[in-house]
Amino acid sequence: MTYGNQSVLHGDLIDENVLGKLASIDQALGCSEPLADWEELYLGFDLGTTNMKLVALNERGQPVTAALYDSRSSIRDGVIVDYIAAIDGMERCLMALRERLGIDEFPGVGASAYPPGISRRTAEVCANVVEALGFSCLGLYEEPVVAAVALGLKRGAIIDIGGGTTGIAVISDDEVVYSADEPTGGTHVTLVIAGALGISFDEAERLKRDVNSHKKVFNIVRPVFEKMGLIAKDHLTKSGFLGRVPVVVVGGGANMQGASEVISKVLGVEATLAPYPLVVTPSGIAECLWRRCHGGYCK
Ligand SMILES: Nc1ncnc2c1ncn2[C@@H]1O[C@H](COP(=O)(O)OP(=O)(O)OP(=O)(O)O)[C@@H](O)[C@H]1O
C-alpha cells in the first residue's frame, strides 16, 4: 500500500520489530481477514485532514486490523471543523472493522491524537469523537509523540507530511520540545501534478499513489518537496536541533519515491523516510493506548 517499505535503508535507526509491526499494520489496511486472534481491542483513532485512520491492536499489542477512509473536509489543518462528518468518517472505518471481525460491538477502548500547538479544548474534540462512537477515550496524545513511540525513537525530529500541512517537531524523552506546522502538504503535490499534466485532481492523486508513476512525475513535484525541506530546515535551525538529532519523515504525503532524498539534500542532514509512513501516527496512537493499559510507559 505504501512506498516506504521499498528500497529504503533504515540503518540502525529503526528496529526490526518496529519495521515488522508497521508492515503488518500497512498490510492490514488492505486485508479482509484479521491478522491475529484477539479478545480485547486497543483502537487508535487518527483524525487526519485527508485520511481517517483506525488501527486495532489485541491484548498482546499485536496488530489485528486497520482501516483508512477519506476525511471529506471534516478536518482542516488537523482541527475538526465538521464534528458530525468526522464522526461519520470514523464510523465508516469502524464498519469495515466490524465486518472483518464479525462483531457488532467492540470489546475495547480507544485513544486519539492532535497536532501540537492547538488549544487543549480544541484537542479534546478528538476525544469527543472517540466517545461519540461509543468508546472510552483513555488517551489523547500529541501526534509527533505517538509517531516517535511507533518508531521507537526517544529523541529525534519528526517531519510529518500530511494532506494539508508539514509538521515539524523535536522530541526528547517523549516530550515535544519544539513544534511548528506550515501549510504545504500532500494535497499541494497532487495539485502541482494536476496543473502540470492538465488532468483532474483525482487523476493526479491516482498517479501520485501509483509507485510505478513516481519516476515519471517526480521532477514535476520536486520543488514542492524542496519547499517542505526548506520549511523543516528553517524550523530545525530555529529549534537549535538541526544536525543534533536524527530526522525521520512520516505521513502519507512523504509516500513518494525520492521525497526524503530531496528533503535530506535541502536540510543538509539525512532525513530517513519512516517505513510505511502513512500508518506511523495511527499505529503510535494504538501503541500508546496499549502501553498505558498494560503498564508500559507512554505519556
Ligand atoms: N495509499 C495512500 N492512501 C491514502 N493517502 C495516500 C496514499 N499514498 C499517499 N497518500 C497521500 O497521503 C497524504 C495524506 O497523508 P496523511 O494521511 O498522513 O495525512 P493526514 O493525517 O490526513 O493529514 P494531517 O496529518 O495533515 O492532518 C495525501 O496527500 C495522500 O495523497
Ligand SMILES: [Mg+2]
Ligand atoms: Mg496526520
